[in-house]
Amino acid sequence: MKKLTTVFIIILSITVAKAQQSRHDIDSLKHELTIAKEDTTKVHLLVLLSDLFYNSYADTCVAYAQEALDLAKKINFENGILKAEFSLTGSLMTSGNYPLALDHGLKLLSLAKKTDDPNTLVSANGTLAFCYYNLGEYNTCLKYVLKSLHIAQAFHLAEYKYIYIWQDMAQAYQNLNQPDSALLYAKKAYERSKNSNGESYASNILGDAYAGKTNYDSALFVYRIAMSLSLKRNMVTELVDSYNGIAGVYKAKDNFDSAAWYSKKVLAEKIEKSYPIALLKAVNMLATIYESQNKPDSTLKYLRIAIDLKDSLFSREKAMAVQNILLKEQENQKEMEASELKLQNRLRIYSLLAGLIVLLLTAGILLRNNRNKHKAYTLLQKQKLETDRQKEKTEFTLQELKSTQAQLIQSEKMASLGELTAGIAHEIQNPLNFVNNFSEVNTELVNELKTELKAGNTEDAFAIANDIKDNEEKILHHGKRADAIVKGMLQHSRASTGKKEPTDINALADEYLRLSYHGMRAKDKSFNAILQTDFDESIGKINIVPQDIGRVLLNLFNNAFYALSAKASDFAKVSSDKSATADGNYQPTVSVCTKKVDSKIEISIKDNGNGISQKVVDKIFQPFFTTKPTGQGTGLGLSLSYDIIKAHGGEIKV
Secondary structure, X not given: XXXXXXHHHHHHHHHHHHHHHOOOOHHHHHHHHHHOOOOHHHHXXXXXXXXXXXXXXXXXXXXXXXXXHHHHHHOOOHHHHHHHHHHHHHHHHHOOOHHHHHHHHHHHHHHHHHHOOHHHHHHHHHHHHHHHHHOOOHHHHHHHHHHXXXXXXXXXXXXXXXXXXXXXXXXHHHHOOOHHHHHHHHHHHHHXXXXXXXXXXXXXXXXXXXXXXXXHHHHHHHHHHHHHHHHHHOOHHHHHHHHHHHHHHHHHOOOHHHHHHHHHHHHHOOOOOOOHHHHHHHHHHHHHHHHHOOXXXXXXXXXXXXXXXXXXXXXXXXXXXXXXXXXXXXHHHHHHHHHHHHHHHHHHHHHHHHHHHHHHHHHHHHHHHHHHHHHHHHHXXXXXHHHHHHHHHHHHHHHHHHHHHHHHHXXXXXXXXXXXXXXXXXXXXXXHXXXXXXXXXXXXXXXXXXXXXXXXXXHHHHHHHHHHHHHHHXXXXXXXXXXXXXHHHHHHHOOOOOOOEEEEHHHHHHHHHHHHHHHHHHHOOOOOOEEEEEOOOOOOEEEEOHHHHHHHHHHXXXXXXHXXXXXXXXXXXXXXXXXXXXXXXXXXXXXXXXXXXXXXXXXXXXXXXXXXXXXXXXXOOOOOXXXXXXXXXXXXXXXXXXXXXXXXOOOOOO
16 A cells, blocks of 8 residues: 555646646646646646746636646645645635635645645635735734744745745735835845845835835836836736836826826736726826816716726625625634633632532541631621622712713703803804894984985985994994804805814804704795704814715704604694694603714714614615605715715714
């Protein structure tokens, strides 16, 4: 049996060596594949063909890797399964199938852990880091890269392993906005990669790092090195990365013609299926350039291509698939941790039982001498239990006192806010009363002026004219007062600049609450509602785009008042009394609350309208979904609000 195994390995080595000698002759490899039997040799040939197509046709690479994996599983060839998973994960990620790539990447890491081979573990962690990098999870990417680094250092692995680790670290730090660290590791990788097959890839990464430091001349120099090497070796994926890098540098230097030329070079490579993320970067660049040059037709053309690519790469189905995979992985990790904990607990129980047996033996020997001590201990335990009960009662009473105190403070806040609301209303009404009164007086003075002029009493006429002038000045003064108050409420309704600025979120919420309420009152004079606010004054100013957040608040307030109006209308129909809402049976109310929770700000908006049914809750943030009658709502308000809040790094929920 031993001799047979040895012969088998020798035959396999000869065949694989033959394949390696002809790795640049794809036709020769394909021919060998046609005559190969379904054994380990064919698995190696398929993996080798897959690797040869990686830098040119990722979709073809996927096909060969999948065939290799299927055959390896069929013949139960564990090493072949591992190699096929490496090729399949990388090619799936490059071709844009992110959910499937992540699934295979997690399986790959699981297989690598079973081998206990540090080289395999380093490569598997690096491959999974590549998956998270393309998914935009840069912190998670860096976590797996650092795992690779720790394994390589612990086992003193060969230097070439560090090249890939440094490249991955450079890319992760670049996207985590740490350009100095990115440049440090990119230079390390580049120096070690010179005169090797990986030089073009390392050059692109170094070019990205230089561009991140705005060292554009150095970036162009290494990008052109990468471009030259990629053209020479027919490495399409690295070539288009060079084109995109050069286009980005030229755009940063306002050389839009050159930037557009290199972006179009990417399109010319026909990489829709093999490297779609690079194509997306190029068309986004072209759309931005043509927009800045005021060329709407070209801008629209490339925006449409970009939208189609984004849909294929980042569709909701793919995002959900990725989330499901991550959740499944988390559950697997929890199960593993639970199993380890269960094993540890079992060992503890065994240790405890052993100790208990020893203790019982000792207790049996010393029982007679320790009876009195045991009685004393029992009494002490009873006293301790009684003390614990008293402590629990005291803590419960203290919690009740704190709760009562919090309610009193809350009531006081609400009373103060009610007075503030009344003051604002009075502040607006006051100048309007002055305007009305002085206008009426001026009307009477004009009539008197006419009478005096007819009578020829010029001195009295001049005196009346002076009075009219004084009144007009007072009307103008109080009109400006009212105008200032209204402008203060509407100052955030101008077009958004898109720039974040320090903003008093309490003032913003209060202004838009009143604006929405008066807007509702303008539509329906009979509508009245109670406005309740509870603002956390410790928040201060926060960095937001006030116009965008104002739109979110205004949309939520409008929805709240719409719901109140609908319920008030239903209530009035039932009671056959249009003023039924004013007699205490139903009082429309909107309440706003802000508070600081750790490092975040929470804004709560409530109303006592008809509410939202449970079956609708999951749909309200979907675009074009609305419960309003046709013509009264577009279904875009909450969807846009959702996007604005997400863009600010927050969340909105029912």
